[in-house]
Amino acid sequence: MDGMSILTWLGIGLVAGIIAKLVMGDRFGWIITIVLGIVGAFVGGWVSGMLGGPGVSGFSLVSILVAVGGAVIVLFVYGLVSRRG
Numbered sequence: 071m072d073g074m075s076i077l078t079w080l081g082i083g084l085v086a087g088i089i090a091k092l093v094m095g096d097r098f099g100w101i102i103t104i105v106l107g108i109v110g111a112f113v114g115g116w117v118s119g120m121l122g123g124p125g126v127s128g129f130s131l132v133s134i135l136v137a138v139g140g141a142v143i144v145l146f147v148y149g150l151v152s153r154r155g
Contacts, residue, residue, distance in 0.1 A: 078129055079115075083108030086137035093138070094145050106148055107141040114140020 087107015091100070098106070114136040118124060124132050 079111055080108055082129060082133055082137045083111035083141070085134055086111050086114070086141040089134075089138045090141035090145050093142055094149075098145070098148070102148075103145065106144045107137070110139075110141025110144040111137035112140070113144055114138070116140075117143070 084104055084107060087104040087110065090107050090110060091098075091103040115133075117140060118136045124136065
């Protein structure tokens with residue numbers, strides 16, 4: 071990954087985190103949601119790639135949707151894990 075693609079992943083993750091926060095509701099603070107959104111962008115890209123999908127390949131609608139899906143998954147899992155603690 072070069073510097074531009076890392077910035078793209080971070081930007082898409084930021085957008086994904088904000089959208090996932092709107093989808094999942096106000097369960098966590100903004101900072102946690104955005105960080106988990108960035109992690110979700112990576113997770114969404116990985117899951118989509120493993121399933122033969124397009125992954126996150128640039129700043130496009132498909133990439134944002136994949137990243138939002140990953141962010142929702144990460145936020146859901148984080149919610150389950152944080153309740154146990």
